[in-house]
Amino acid sequence: MPRTARNGSAPRFEPRPSQWSLRTRIVAVLAFTVIVLSGTIAAIGLTSLRSSLVDQLDSELHMLSSRVMFAVEPGSGPGEPGQSTGGSVDLGQIFDGPGASAGSILILANSAGVSGITLDSAFSVQSLSVEQLTAILSDWPDSASRDATPGDGLGGYRFLLEQRGDSTVVVGVPLAPVEQTISSLGVTMAIVAILGCLGLGSLAAWYIRHELRPLERVAATAESIARTPLERGAVDLERADAPGEGAATEVRRLVSGFNAMIDQVAQAFGARNASEEKVRRFVADASHELRTPLASIRGYSELTRRMSDDLPPDAVYALGRIESESVRMTSLVEDLLLLARIDEGQELELRPVALGELIADVVNDAAAAGPEHEWSADLPDGTVTISGDPGRLQQVLVNLLANARVHTPAGTRVTISLQELPDTVRIIVADTGPGIPEAFLPRLFERFTRDDSSRARATGSTGLGLAIVHAIVHAHHGTVGVRSAPGDTRFSVELPRSSPTPS
Ligand SMILES: Nc1ncnc2c1ncn2[C@@H]1O[C@H](COP(=O)(O)OP(=O)(O)OP(=O)(O)O)[C@@H](O)[C@H]1O
Ligand SMILES: [Mg+2]
Incomplete structure (x- = not known):
């Protein structure tokens, strides 16, 4: 009966984007899009807001400069050449009126020279230094208005220049309120964008996870089938x-x-x-x-x-x-x-098997069958007992010892040793015979495999002995391996101490 997969494998975060899961990729693309989109909207919005606030400042400056110009050139209406006062005027008095606020700057240049004042936070008039006048007036562009920083503790300003007769009036107001509005709006927009991005990212992650869950189960099932x-x-x-x-x-x-x-x-x-x-x-x-x-x-x-x-x-x-x-x-x-x-x-007929005794019996039989070989057993003190099928385990040892007898010349020394490991026991059958050709080793435990160049053919062997060893050891949930070089061939069988239900 086909079973049903229950669990999906938990996704791990991979630093390399090429290793990201589909979910991470979609969330990353969404987050990137939201960041770019909100950045662009914020940049365009803030730029146009600033320019409209500056336009507003410009129109206020226009009104202020018209009022100042009217005071300086009383005979001239807007756009008409007027009668110049032609001399020094009290700038503080001219400036005192609507349109001028704390921080506002007024500069008048006429035949009497260039002078400028500013209103401090207490609305008292302060004269501008020469450096400040130079910073404001030098390199004036072609347009009527400009941004400049007078220095000496005064920040960025918006200035407007108006010329009538021989009088030139420059009025300026600080840009700080505009910048403040822009920066606080920018911070608000950034916070909204970050929260939006996090919210959207979490929502998208949850939704994608929810939608992809069946696919994750398919992947987990496929992985489990692959195993x-x-x-x-x-x-x-x-x-x-x-x-x-x-x-x-x-x-x-x-x-x-x-x-x-x-x-x-x-x-x-x-x-x-x-x-x-x-x-x-x-x-x-x-x-x-x-x-x-x-x-x-x-x-x-x-x-x-x-x-x-x-x-x-x-x-x-x-x-x-x-x-x-x-x-x-x-x-x-x-x-x-x-x-x-x-x-x-x-089914294997599992029962406790005293391996030492089994090995001793098999070695004695082998010595009787092959008196021209030297036989020895290296067994630990005490009884080593495992759970196994005694008849089948004896068959394993008989086949290995028969090989050591049949496929090696007379005089070969054959040693069978038993080692105890924490959960398993290991039986090693070693001989000093000519060894097994290397190319032949990978197929050694397959059925009907025998080295035709060896004495196997002459001895009438069939090539099933080691296949039987392999099948019996696997039925006991054990492993069998071989290492061979001329003069040293070792078959190693590892068996669990207690064989679980046979496979
Ligand atoms: N100790 C060994 N020394 C050298 N060659 C060996 C040794 N054990 C096995 N071989 C080689 O491995 C081949 C396969 O061994 P296996 O026991 O499966 O079959 P066999 O001995 O030829 O026949 P069977 O055991 O069925 O009578 C042998 O033919 C022999 O060439
Ligand atoms: Mg054999």
Whole structure:
């Protein structure tokens, strides 16, 4: 039954934008757009507000300068040449009236010279210094008005120049109120923009997270499937959670398409497993059925050979061959049957196994079978017990020791040692034989693998011994490995102390 994915993987923040998730990218683009948009709106708004405030100042300055000019040139109306006072005038008196405020500046230049005054915060008249006059008047542009900073404690000003007759009047008011308005509005706009950006970002993050949740579950499911071993046996594939009714159409299509694909794949794996199962059953049944006729062939050939006195030598030789080949075939059939049973997942008969005793027995048997080799066992003090199937574990040791005997020349030293590790035990079968060619090592535990250049062919081996070792060790949830060099070949089997339910 396909299972359903429950959890998505928590997103981590990646400093590199190329590693960002879709959600982070969309939120970043939104935040960037909001920042650029509000910056542009603020810049345009503040610039136009400033220019309209300055226009307002200019019209106030116009009125002030007209009043001053009228006082200075009483005979002249606006735009008409008038009768100049032609001499010194009391600027303080002229300035005292509507339009002039604290900080306002008045400069009069005529035939009597250039003089300027300002009103301080208490509205008392202060004369402008020469430096201040120079700062205001020098480099006057073509236009009637300009911004300038007189200095000496006076900030930025807006000035307006009017000329009539031989009198030139310059009036100015501080720009500070305008700048203050602009900066406080700028701060307000910045705060609103930041809050807006944060609000929009959080809202967008929440919304995108909400909308993408089904996709995250699809990704988590796909990752979990990628971790599932699919090469053999029954495969239990997860399905992604179906998205809610409110999910976007694209998301629903993707999830349902993904689940349909998983169903298809699960079906295909099911079919594959069924066919593998059939093959395994067939091999097991065929091996089982072959045992009886093989035993008969062996028995009859042996019986007939015993009557060799009445037979010609060729017939005796042929019977000997029939007998030896039937022995070989029996062992092959037994091996195939064993592998088929392990593949079928036949239960191991788990019980406590005293490994030291098992190893000692197997080494004694091997020494009896191969007296030309040197055999030794290196066992720890005390009993080492694990939970396993004693018959199958004995088969592992028998196969490894048989290899060390069959595939090495006489005189080879074979040592089997047992080591205790915290959660596992390790059995090492080492020999001083010629070793296994390196190119051959990666396929060593596959079925029907044997080095044809070695003595394997001569000894009539089939190449199933190590495949059986591998299958039994894996059924015990253990591992098997090999390291080989001329003079030092080591097979290492690691088994858990307590075998869980067999696989
Ligand atoms: N200790 C060893 N020294 C050298 N070669 C080895 C050793 N163990 C295994 N081999 C090589 O690995 C091959 C595969 O071994 P495996 O036990 O699977 O099959 P086999 O011994 O040839 O046949 P079977 O064990 O089924 O009778 C052998 O044919 C041999 O070439
Ligand atoms: Mg072998």
